[in-house]
Amino acid sequence: MSTEVMEIRGICKQFGGVRALDSVDLKLDISQPTALIGPNGSGKTTLFNIISGFLRADEGTIRWNDQRVDGLDPRRMVRLGVTRTFQQRMLFDRATVAENIAVAGLAAGLTGAELARRVDAGVEAFGLTAWAGRLSASVPFGVARRVAVAAATMSSPRLLLLDEPAAGLSDEECLQLDSTLRGLIDRGIGIFLVDHNMDFISPLCERMVVLANGKLIADGDRNVLKSPEVISAYLD
Numbered sequence: 001m002s003t004e005v006m007e008i009r010g011i012c013k014q015f016g017g018v019r020a021l022d023s024v025d026l027k028l029d030i031s032q033p034t035a036l037i038g039p040n041g042s043g044k045t046t047l048f049n050i051i052s053g054f055l056r057a058d059e060g061t062i063r064w065n066d067q068r069v070d071g072l073d074p075r076r077m078v079r080l081g082v083t084r085t086f087q088q089r090m091l092f093d094r095a096t097v098a099e100n101i102a103v104a105g106l107a108a109g110l111t112g113a114e115l116a117r118r119v120d121a122g123v124e125a126f127g128l129t130a131w132a133g134r135l136s137a138s139v140p141f142g143v144a145r146r147v148a149v150a151a152a153t154m155s156s157p158r159l160l161l162l163d164e165p166a167a168g169l170s171d172e173e174c175l176q177l178d179s180t181l182r183g184l185i186d187r188g189i190g191i192f193l194v195d196h197n198m199d200f201i202s203p204l205c206e207r208m209v210v211l212a213n214g215k216l217i218a219d220g221d222r223n224v225l226k227s228p229e230v231i232s233a234y235l236d
């Protein structure tokens, strides 16, 4: 079975005097759900922004299934199967849950009966049936997160980047998000996620990579958390 791979080489990004990413090399295989962890300000969101085309790297290359993709804009990346969700809430508050998912479907080029079918399927698959007609502003936090993931899947991603999807969720909401993401993994969608909640990440992601001060300092299974470099990065 051929697998899909993203190969990140020598990525650097500077903001004024801050070196947000310092020569990051990373190969992601979509068959292996992967977590990106690291202290606040270590460059995780910047890396997501660069991979998904929202930001240009100063240096380095990104290959997605052997095609050079660094410098492509987010729409092109989405068309190539790379979609991301945002750390902050990014829903249209005055539209319903179903409408929010439909807008994402329209942006992905779906129309008519196919759009309606895909929105219905997304609502169902993400456990949103009871919420579909509610205004997004009025739904609980955990539901809004699932809406954002459902919206992101309208473009039929092959690799989904999730920036802190579990932040601020209750334990029960985390479990619901976990089963949502397992459903995506079962469908063969690659998951690359940032989060701080180890109870959420550990069972879901077999691989963990750690950023500190813009450098990749560890790459392995959950045991990376015990490495002295990682412990000292979190204490700094």
Ligand SMILES: Nc1ncnc2c1ncn2[C@@H]1O[C@H](COP(=O)(O)OP(=O)(O)O)[C@@H](O)[C@H]1O
Pocket (backbone or CB within 6 Å): 015, 018, 019, 020, 038, 039, 040, 041, 042, 043, 044, 045, 046, 047
């Ligand atoms: N648009 C920006 N302008 C200036 N500095 C930024 C910008 N985005 C991120 N940074 C800085 O880059 C560093 C990495 O930030 P970020 O990627 O958001 O980290 P993380 O997601 O790991 O918390 C931080 O020092 C942050 O202040």
Ligand SMILES: [Mg+2]
Pocket (backbone or CB within 6 Å): 044, 045, 046, 087
């Ligand atoms: Mg961040």
